[in-house]
Each structure stands twice: as structure tokens, then as C-alpha cells.
Amino acid sequence: MIEVQSIDKSFAGQRVLRELGFEIPDGRITALLGANGAGKTTCLRIVTGLLRADAGRVLLGGRDVAADPLAARRQLGVVGDREGLYERLTVEEYLTLFARMQGLAGAALRQSLDAVREELELGELWKRRTRGFSQGERMKVSLARALVHRPQHLILDEPTRGLDVLAARLLRRTLLRLRAEGTTILFSSHVMSEVAELSDCVLVMADGRIVGNGSPAELMENTGSDNLEDSFVALAYGSAARSECIEGTPA
């Protein structure tokens, strides 16, 4: 469960988030939609604890991210930008080190590594340094790193950007499996078809606020559109609508 409770955030006098609040339930895949500059990245960074909110708070599994960041992070996996690999480390080294940083050791460590290798089909890449990896390969490694410690909460920032078909399929499969295991999943995206296909719930952000939420079907219905893209445009740039899928505080 990710609880975002009326957070405010300003940069250099400019208000980026305005009393933003929502809850992400366990065992669901939630998409965060928003135009560029809507405050998605800031929102995600506050949720992960990288940034501190000016007001309000974020709870991950009931733990305050700002007050007890280390405990919150143990239950958190983040797939940020896929550039965040270390080119001079092999996949095995990379994953081992991050698993250790998460506190894994011994048999548990080996099991976790074997598991992500299998799940994300990293066998061939395992002993290679990550320099020169394709976008898909990078995503797989990033995802493996985010999952190696089996976190309850998984946050992904535009995970499908630049992925080929196979990689995108693997990602989808993984997310669906994780959902089945009860993981709380939040991802941001631009790709409407993917959002429509993957997500159970959609949050639409505009101007630092949630302007719409609900299942993709609900959103289309509420906005009277026959596709998600139109309903997103309507929500982000036009009139607001309300849904009961997620309890939020619309404008």
C-alpha cells in the first residue's frame, strides 16, 4: 500500500505539487499519466524518498518515507531511468552488489540472484559488463536490480520507453506475475495502449494535481471517449471527472 497524503512541493518559488494525495492498493498495477511538467517525476521521487515534500507525507506499507527512509527502502524497488547502470560491472556483479546493499547474504542471496536470472532471462548477459547493452537489456537488468530483494512496492518510471517487442512482453509478463503475487506496482508512462492493457487503475496528473483516476474503462466512460488517449487529453487539458477506482482528491 502506497499512501500519498496531500503533499506540496515547490522549486524556486514555483509550486510543482499541490496537495497531491492518492492511495495505491496492493496487488494492483497503477499507471501515473501526465503531460511533461505535470509533476510525475517529482511525485515519484517524493514517493521513493529521494525528495522531501514541503508538506504532507508518504507512507509505504504504513512506514513514513521521510521519517524512516531506510526501513521504507527495504520494501521498495525502483526502476528509474535505464541509464543508471554501471558500465564497468558485469550483470552478476551489479546484481550481487545491490542485493548485498539490500542486506541479502549467503543462500538467500544466491536464491534471489538465481530467481531474477531465470525470471528476466539474464542467463546470456550474466557475465557481461553492461557497457553497450540495448535498451531492452538495460531494462531487464534494471528491473532485476529493483526486484532482487523481492520488494513489496515497485515503482517504474516510463519502463517501456524504447523497448523492443520481446522486452516489452517480458516486462508485461513480469508485472502481471508480480501483481498476482500481491506486489504494489506504480508506473508512469506515455504510452496509452500499454496503460490501457496493463493497468488496473490510472491516475491522471496535471499541474501538480490528480485530475482523474479510475480504471481505463471508467476513465473512458467518464470522459465519454472511446479510447484512453482521448480521455487523458480531456482530463489533463479539459474538464475533470471523478471515479471511485482510487480514492483521490481531484481538483
Add this chain to the structure above:
Amino acid sequence: MVRIRRLLWGLALCLGSALASPAIAQQAPAGERCYLDGWGDALRCYRVPVSQSVGQSGHFPDGLAVMVAPAVNDGGREPLYLLAGGPGQAASELAPLLNAFRKVNRERAIVMVDRRGAGRSGAFRCGFERDMPADLEQFSRQLADCYLQRADFAESLSSRQTVADLERVRRYLGHGRIALWGGSWGTRTALLYQQWHPQSLSALVLDAVAPIDSKVFLAASAAEEALRELERDCVADPECARLGDWKGDLNRLLQGWSEQQARTFPDPLTGAPAAEPVKRWVLANAVRAALYDPGAAAQLPYAVRQASRGNYLPLSGLTGLFINNADSMAMGLTFSVACAESLNRISAEEVARDSADTFLGTAFFDLFHSGCEAWPVSAKPYGAPEPRDHPVLLISGSADPITPPVYAERRLDYLPNRQHLIVAGGGHINSRRGCIPGLIARFLNTPAEPLDKTCVAGIERPPFMVDAYGPALGGKAGAEPAAEEVASD
């Protein structure tokens, strides 16, 4: 974590030992910082305790004075010990030699040991500080008094004791084999050390060698030969040649030297007539002394020529060149060793043969002979030298008036590994001249290899004084005489 801490502890210990080590790492005794005149860098000075032989007086509470110029970079090469002449000269007086031995000193310590009765090891001067009395009788009287006061000490001094002391110093300083440089009488000490402690010795450098069986106090023939060589070189120089038969002038001057001349001979320091009359034997010895140094010898022809014409100033000025040399000889030590080890072996016939037809005559011998009569120490003969195969470098000046090159050539056959450098026109002691210091350094580093001696030929006599203006800078040095001057002669 434990491992890291242990590692840190290890580093701390290491740091501690590194910081502490400069203070403790000294296997040899440290010595005191000191200086000697003629050498600007600091030396290490030691006092090496010497035990007194039973039944001998002459206290030695302070021990032997030992001065060491440490090697700039001590690579473990054997040190070089400098042995002074005399026998009354102190090794500490040799400090100026360090300037010439800089190259040697880079890798070797240079050690100077003042032998008992010399320099800083209780100089036995008998009251002769600077000026020697010109009167032989008074000289003998003063010596006799001195002897009576410290007869046991006088008797105790000998080459054997000096060699034993050197060996003691070598062990005290923790040196393994050592190399020796001996100059003049110091070569005698070095050769005896080689006889008695061959296992302690690596190589010998002997400048102006006085072989073990040589009679160096019979110096009249050698001085005469040095003067003849000077004459030959003068004749070969067109400007000097114009001074004519100055050697004949010298003989006439000495033969006819009168009381009047002795009394009016000017003092080179004050310009006034000398306080002590300059007697014939003093004058002859002054000429002999001038032959020690080629620079002084180059002024002899003109000085003698002028004296024969009644102008004694140049000759007086020449004696002024040696004024400071007298103070380094400890007379008590000189006579103890010279009388017991050399003078007693000289017979009257030998003296007559040596002095016949020489400008010096017995003027030099008489000084020692009369001194030894006042200094009745017992004879201390050495055995005949046994063969030794240490590498030996011999250096001679062809015009040395006391240890001529024939000594090195004829009396050292028992040393198969010897090399001989002869400096043409060179006087007594040539170690500082030209390329000789470099050759010494090379010899010490590779004593078994023959040296390339060609550079020795480049050492020249200083230019002759030909007139009151000094050397003939404008003359045709080494060339044929100018035509008009030959015509006018």
C-alpha cells in the same frame, strides 16, 4: 571489522618504527660533529681509547683523535685512511686533501687518525711551535731537555705502535678491510701496516714512497738530482735559459756564504734583516725545501741568479713560501721515530757518499743527526719485507728532492701488483695535481685493472719566474728563443 582493525594496528606500528628509526639505527659509534681547517664540511670526530703498555708512562687519557669524513653515499665500499708524513705530521693536517678526494669521498669514508704524539693526539712538540731555531746547538739542547722530561713517552713512540693503533681504530669504527693512502713518511707506516696486518688491507696508494729499507734522511743526492732536473727544464725554456748558469751561482753562493751575508739576509715578512742569522745550512735547506713544490722551484733560478748579484730579496721571498709549514711537525714524535727507525741505520760512509758533490751536503742530515744525539731512543728495526699481493698505486714526482722515483722503482719488488705514476717535474706529494685525484679514485674502485696513465703527462711545471715581473707571459714559452734575444746573448 576485526580484520580491518588489525590491519590499522599493523600500520600504526609500522609508522611508529619508521619515525623512530632515524634515531636508533647506528651500528658504529656516532662520534661528534667537528671541523678541520681546510675542509668546510662537518666531520665525525672520535676519541678511540688506547691501552697503555705495561711499564710505559706518557698518559693517554683522551685516546686517539680520529676524524672521519663520512661517505656522501655509503654504498659499503671500504674506507680510505690517510696516513701523514713527518714522522711528526698529524693526519688532521691532511684535511685540505679532502678537496682533491671529493670523488673518493662520495662512496668511501675518509679516515684521519692522529698518531700518538701528533696533532690532536697529544702533540709532542718539545716547545717547537712555529719557528725553528737557526742555531743547531741550541736546537739540540732544547731537544735534550724535552727528551729528559718525557723519556718514557719518547721511547714508546714507534711505527709498530702506530700500526697497532690504526688496527685498533679500524676495529673500533667497525670497518672491514680498509684502503690506505700514505704520503711521504706515511707510506712507510702504510707499508708496515701491509706487512703486519695484510688481512685488514684492501689496497695501497703511496705518494712519495719511502720504502721500508730506504734511508730517506740521506737526501742530499736526491735533492741534487731534483735540482739538476730543474736546471734541465730551465734550459729547455728559452726565457729561463737566459738566466744562465744559476746552478753554478748557487754552489758559489753557498760555498762563499759569509757571516755578514747571514746577518743581513732579509726577513720576508718584515723586510728587515732576519732576527736569527741565516746560516749556510739554513740557506741550503731553504733551497732544498723550495724543490718540494714545483711552484716554488720555478722561482729558484731567478732568485739564485739575483742572489749571486747581491740581491737577496727574491731568495728571501722564496723562503717566505714555507713559513707556515713548520708548525705541523711534532718534533718529539719526529725524532722518536726517525732516530729509532732510520737514522740509526745510517753509517758515516753512507753520509759521505750521499753528500759528495751536492749543493746540500750534510746540511739536512746534520739537523737530524745532532737531534738524534740528544734523543737517545733505542733502535727499533723491522724485519725484511715479505711479498704482499695487494694492489698498490705508487705516485712519484720526477724532481722530488727526498723520495725520488727510483725508490718506487727499485725497492718495492716484493709488491707484484704495483702501478707507478711519475709526474714529470713533480715535487714531493702529487696527489692533488691534475688528473691524479681521478686516477686514485679509479684505482680504488678497480684496483686490479691497469690505469690509463696518459693524462699524467699533461701535468706541467708551473711557468718559471724569469724577471721581476714574474713569468714571461709575452715570451715564446716552449718555442724557439726570439731571434734578437739570442743575438744579444
Add this chain to the structure above:
Amino acid sequence: MMGLGNFSTRRMAALLRKEMLETWRDRRALWMAVCFSLLFPVMIAGSTTFFVKKHAEETTRLALLGAERAPLLEQRLRSDTLKVDALEQGEPRALLAGDYDVVLQLGEDFAGDYRNFRTPQLYLYVDSSSTATGRAERHLQERLGKLQQLVVGQRLVARGVAPQLLAPWKLEVRDVSTPSGRGAMLLAMVPGLLILTLFVASLATSVDTSAGERERLSLETLLLQPMPAWQVIAAKTLAVASMGWLGSLLAIAAMVALMPAMPLAELGIQQATTTAGVITMGLLLLPLALLVAVVQILLALRSQSFKDAQTQLSILQLAPVTVLMALDMSRVELDHPLWQLVPLVGQQQWLKSLLVGDPVSLPLVLAGSAASLLLVAMAVALGARALRRESLLGAL
């Protein structure tokens, strides 16, 4: 600072291992460190050797105009270092422009004036803009001085005067320096260069691990691990310092290894650096390496971009040398023990002493090193705070 109580050795070890792997696998940074570390010892050794060789072996050439008027003069001027060519005639300027370093011209009636005690003139033509001239002039003065002394001596003797009358006293110079201390002048720049090596060797790594990681967006991932921020800074500091330290150790080793090849003995300098001294030097530099690393990381984190960080740090690496030189030039007495508590200055003083074999005070070294380490700790804390600043994460 986030709670020290959460410190986990295992997690820290993993982080440190990651930083070390990253650092030591960076070939470019490693090469830069190694090359610079070897560069200056080689340069010092080379220039010293060259200087001594030139000084000792180089002969200078003198053109003697009018030599036929004083053949003996010509002969006495010759030496191993001064080559004399007697020329009938020639134009001094042209000769100086040609092969000759100095030109000596004898006056018209040199020989006559000399004989008549009239002090004839010698004209020395020099080109003071040429480097060889000074040496040639020295060589000539040396020979001429000796000859003059000889002539004066003979003239005095000819008048019955002992030449010592011209020397009313004799000045004996006693040098209190030690043969190893004489190396201090030559080796004075070495501590500064060792410290500079620290800066240069760790430069690329520190930029890469901070500004570089931020630009590659991997810093964010790192900060999302359940570890306090100070550990991130500390691990990076250790990794960067390891590179800088290696550089300076390499430089020390090269310096000491090259010393026997340097003609120090010819300069009368004793090589006094001991093995223990070398080890001590290495250990002394460790706290400084940490300090340099953490300061570089902080600066790089503050900068706008990778490029900006490189520029800033390049300027920073001039700072120590400038400071140390300024202190040296202003002749500030650095003997006071308090100076040894100042980072850079303290290390410089200790290195200087150890290089010439002088002892250093253990309590002061420990105190000074502790002062440096305290600064490191403060800088790490500062860095941990900086990691929480939003501007650090770059464009939003």
C-alpha cells in the same frame, strides 16, 4: 546525519566494493594517474642528471685575439673545460655569433706593458643574452684568476715579500648543513609535487564517481538503497582516495627508485631516504588522500555538469601548489608545531624531512593526521547533507 546505528558492515562492504570496482576498472583514469605519478619523478631525475652532466662536461670555447702577443697566457688559460683558440684577427661580435662563447682580446702592447708593470688591458667580449656565456666567463675567470695569483706571487717573491702578506687572514668556511640536508634544495619541490599527484591522480575518478554518476542517473539508484547517505560519500571517498594514494605511492616509489640513478653524490648530496621513511611517507599521505578525495567529490557534486566539474577540479588542483609556493615565497616560518596541524602544510613539512632523512615528531604527525581525518569526517557529513538537496538530482 542519518543514524550511525544503522551502520551495517556488510552493506557498506558491498557499496565499497562497487565503488572500488568502478574506480579500478576505469582504464582512462588509471592511466592518467599512473602517467602523472611517473612523470614528475622522471622529470626531476632527468633534469638533475642533465644539469649535472652539462655542468660537469660541457666545455666552453674562448677565442683569444692577439694571442701571439702572449703565448704563455694562451697556454695557461687552456683547461679541460675551456677550449682556447688563438686567432690572428676577428670581429668579436661575429665570433660570438659563431662558435665562441666568449672572446678575449689582448691590448696592442700587452707584452710590453706587462713587462713594465703597466697593467695592460684585456678586453672580454660577452653576449650576456646567451646561456653559455656565463659558464664560459666563469671558466675563464677561474683560469685567469689562478694565473693572476701566480704572477702576483712571483712578483712579491721577487721583491722579497712573503706572499702571505697579501692574506692578512684566512677565512675558513664551515658548512653546518648535513650532506642529506643539502638535498633539501633539490628535493624541495618533491613534497608539493607528491601532493599535486594526489590531486591529479584522483581527479578523473572523483568526477566520474560524483558528477559522472549523477549524469548517468545511477546516483539516484544508489541513493534509493537502504543505506545512510554518509556511507555513500564515505565509500566514494575511499575509492577515489585509493586511486590518488596509489598515484602518490607510485610517485614516491619512482622517486626513490630513481634517486640512485641521479648524480646526487656529485652534488655532495647524500641520499638519506630510508625504507622506513618511504613507508612512513606513504602512510602520511593517506589522510591527505582521503581529504583531497572528499573535497573533490563535494566540489564535483556541487557543479552543474560533468564538464563543469572537470574544470572546477582542474583549477582546484592548482590550489595546493599555489598555497605551498606562496607560503614558501612569503618565507612564512613553518617551524611552529601548530603549522603541522594544517593539512597540506603539515604533510609537506613531514615529507620534506623524511626525504632528507631528518626525523619527524610522532605526536605531531599523529595530531596533524588526526586533524586531516577530522576534516574528512566533517566533509563526509557535509556531503551526506548535500545528497539530500534536490538540485543535486539535476533537472526536474
